Every structure is written in C-alpha cells, then in structure tokens.
Amino acid sequence: MTTVDTPFALIDTDRLDRNAARLRDHLHGLGVPLRLHVKTSKSVDFARRVHADGPITVSTLAEAEHFADAGYRDVLYAVGIDPHKLPRVAALLRRGVTLTVLLDTVEQAEALTRFAAGENLRMPALIEIDCDGHRGGIAPADPALVHIGRSLGSHLAGVLTHAGESYFAHTPEALRQAAQNERDVAVAAAEALRAAGLHCPIVSVGSTPTAHAATDLAGVTEVRAGNYVFFDLVMAGIGVCGLDDLALSVVVTVIGHRHDKNWVLTDGGWMATSRDRGTQAQAVDQGYGLVADEHGDLIPDLLMTGASQEHGVLSTRDGRPVPDLPIGTRLRILPNHACATAAQHDRYHLVSGTTWSRLRGW
Numbered sequence: 001m002t003t004v005d006t007p008f009a010l011i012d013t014d015r016l017d018r019n020a021a022r023l024r025d026h027l028h029g030l031g032v033p034l035r036l037h038v039k040t041s042k043s044v045d046f047a048r049r050v051h052a053d054g055p056i057t058v059s060t061l062a063e064a065e066h067f068a069d070a071g072y073r074d075v076l077y078a079v080g081i082d083p084h085k086l087p088r089v090a091a092l093l094r095r096g097v098t099l100t101v102l103l104d105t106v107e108q109a110e111a112l113t114r115f116a117a118g119e120n121l122r123m124p125a126l127i128e129i130d131c132d133g134h135r136g137g138i139a140p141a142d143p144a145l146v147h148i149g150r151s152l153g154s155h156l157a158g159v160l161t162h163a164g165e166s167y168f169a170h171t172p173e174a175l176r177q178a179a180q181n182e183r184d185v186a187v188a189a190a191e192a193l194r195a196a197g198l199h200c201p202i203v204s205v206g207s208t209p210t211a212h213a214a215t216d217l218a219g220v221t222e223v224r225a226g227n228y229v230f231f232d233l234v235m236a237g238i239g240v241c242g243l244d245d246l247a248l249s250v251v252v253t254v255i256g257h258r259h260d261k262n263w264v265l266t267d268g269g270w271m272a273t274s275r276d277r278g279t280q281a282q283a284v285d286q287g288y289g290l291v292a293d294e295h296g297d298l299i300p301d302l303l304m305t306g307a308s309q310e311h312g313v314l315s316t317r318d319g320r321p322v323p324d325l326p327i328g329t330r331l332r333i334l335p336n337h338a339c340a341t342a343a344q345h346d347r348y349h350l351v352s353g354t355t356w357s358r359l360r361g362w
C-alpha cells in the first residue's frame with residue numbers, strides 16, 4: 001500500500017468478514033433474514049462479499065439504479081418518497097426490479113396511486129412507523145395509519161420502523177429495550193392495518209445497534225442494517241463492538257509538526273475523514289478519530305483533534321508530548337461514523353492490495 005497516495009480509505013477484510021458473520025449468525029438464530037443496507041459502503045463489490053445477491057436497502061435512487069445494473073432485484077428505498085422521483089421508480093420496476101418505496105403521509109400515498117394508475121404499474125410501498133421520536137413516521141395508534149393504508153390500496157406492502165435513538169443507548173439493557181420497542185411498535189402497526197382488513201405482509205425493522213441487541217423478533221419479516229460490517233467509534237462507544245472490530249480506516253501521512261502546540265500535522269483533513277463528531281456526546285470523546293500505526297495498532301492517547309479541509313491535527317488526550325512521528329510516517333485514522341467517512345471516497349483499498357469501487361451522488 002506504500003505506492004498509493006494518501007489519504008485513502010482502507011478496509012481490513014478479516015474484520016469485515018468477522019463482523020458480517022457475527023450478525024448473520026445472530027439473525028439466523030432468531031429466524032429472520034437480513035436486508036443489507038448498502039448506504040454505508042455503496043459498493044457492489046462489498047455487497048457481493050458479505051451478502052451475495054440477497055435483498056438490499058438503499059438510501060438514494062442512484063444506489064438503487066447502480067445495484068440494479070449489477071443484478072440486484074429486491075431493493076427497498078428507505079427514504080420517504082418524493083413524488084417527483086416516481087418516474088425513476090417506474091423505470092426500475094419496468095426493468096424487473098422489485099423496488100419498494102417508503103412514505104408516511106396521505107399526500108404521498110395519493111400521489112403514488114395516481115402516478116401508478118397512469119403508468120399501469122403496481123408500486124409497492126411501506127408505511128414508516130415512528131418507534132422512538134427519532135425522525136419520520138407515524139405512531140401505530142395514529143388513525144392516519146389506516147387512512148394511508150387505504151389510500152395505497154393494492155400498493156400497500158407493509159410497515160417499516162428504524163430505532164434511530166438506539167445510537168444514544170449506552171448500556172446493554174438500554175439497547176435491548178430499544179430493540180424490543182422497535183419490534184413491538186412495528187408489529188403493533190402491522191396488526192392495526194390487518195385489523196382494518198388491509199394486507200400487511202412486510203414488517204421491517206432495523207438499525208445496527210438493535211439488530212445486534214434483539215432477542216425476540218416474533219412477527220418481524222426482515223432486519224435492516226449496514227454500518228455493522230465496518231463499525232466505527234460511535235458503535236464502539238455504546239458497546240455494540242470493540243475497537244478491534246473497526247474494519248474501515250483512513251490512511252494518512254505525517255507532513256509536519258508544530259512543536260510549540262504539541263501537534264502532528266497530516267494530509268488527511270475533513271475532506272478525508274468527514275466532520276462527524278459523533279462521539280462528542282458520549283462518555284469518551286474521540287475527537288475526529290483515534291490514531292493507529294500503519295499496521296492498525298492503536299497509538300495510546302493519540303487523537304485526531306483538529307481538521308481543516310486537507311490538514312489533520314493530531315495531539316494527545318492528556319497533553320503529554322506527541323510521539324516521535326517523522327515526516328512521511330503513514331498512520332490510520334479510525335472514524336467516528338463509518339458512513340460519513342466512506343462518503344468522502346470514491347473507492348476502497350483492501351489490505352490485500354486490491355480495490356473496490358464506490359458510488360457517489362443521488
């Protein structure tokens with residue numbers, strides 16, 4: 001890897017494979033299939049390694065189109081549908097892709113049914129359910145749920161929820177409670193639709209924390225997760241993984257020193273690692289990322305504490321002198337948020353020396 005210019009995204013495939021097997025085995029024991037979320041990697045090479053040609057979740061229509069080009073035929077677009085994007089959805093359906101969309105308002109449902117009627121297509125849709133106040137969705141007891149279901153008619157495919165607040169759970173019990181609540185809310189919403197005489201075959205739940213913490217998935221038909229294959233410092237901070245599970249890092253080079261400030265400067269700024277400070281609200285603030293040597297061994301108490309566009313600043317947690325890192329030394333930065341860091345790069349370099357391409361854009 002010494003011939004590759006820094007900064008670049010590096011994947012430890014041994015860790016990647018171990019992380020993938022861990023969740024696969026856990027969900028197999030619970031009897032529920034995984035629908036891999038590809039928003040973290042946005043890489044067909046990656047998905048084929050950990051999930052073959054199984055069902056996937058995407059966060060952009062560009063991802064849906066990209067993975068359809070690669071042969072994926074069961075795709076869930078898990079962001080509320082903008083009616084202006086329905087022609088792109090129709091184009092994928094006509095290609096033989098089962099593309100399921102997401103919505104949580106009557107307005108979206110009515111727009112979808114009008115468009116689908118004009119195109120003579122069935123456009124499967126899930127209703128987003130709010131299980132923890134994190135983002136979008138409606139409560140399972142909200143009368144609007146059945147109204148939306150009836151507005152969708154034959155396009156109704158089921159319900160979906162995402163326990164986003166689980167990213168702020170900091171104990172094993174809190175994680176288990178978040179997973180159980182996610183399951184209970186999704187199943188309650190499905191039962192409310194069925195009680196109204198509506199067909200609700202899909203009950204979709206998922207987040208990386210709850211996927212690992214779940215012990216009861218009765219009534220759930222699929223689990224979505226994506227971050228788990230890379231993991232990151234936020235996941236380590238809430239106890240979902242350990243630091244030695246982090247499979248993604250950014251390789252940077254030492255380009256200078258500020259001895260008066262006790263700094264080491266690198267060529268990896270926020271354009272390489274992102275500005276995500278997700279651990280700032282946790283018990284241990286990891287700055288912009290932990291620092292390891294070129295082999296992946298952590299350097300004690302050294303953090304990336306500052307970032308401008310193309311410069312990274314390394315300093316020690318306790319103010320002790322920074323280690324002697326000569327100009328040209330290569331280091332790895334372990335990121336706070338794997339999704340945000342991966343998004344800065346158009347390819348991954350593997351420790352084996354090969355590369356995987358990565359999609360960008362919407």
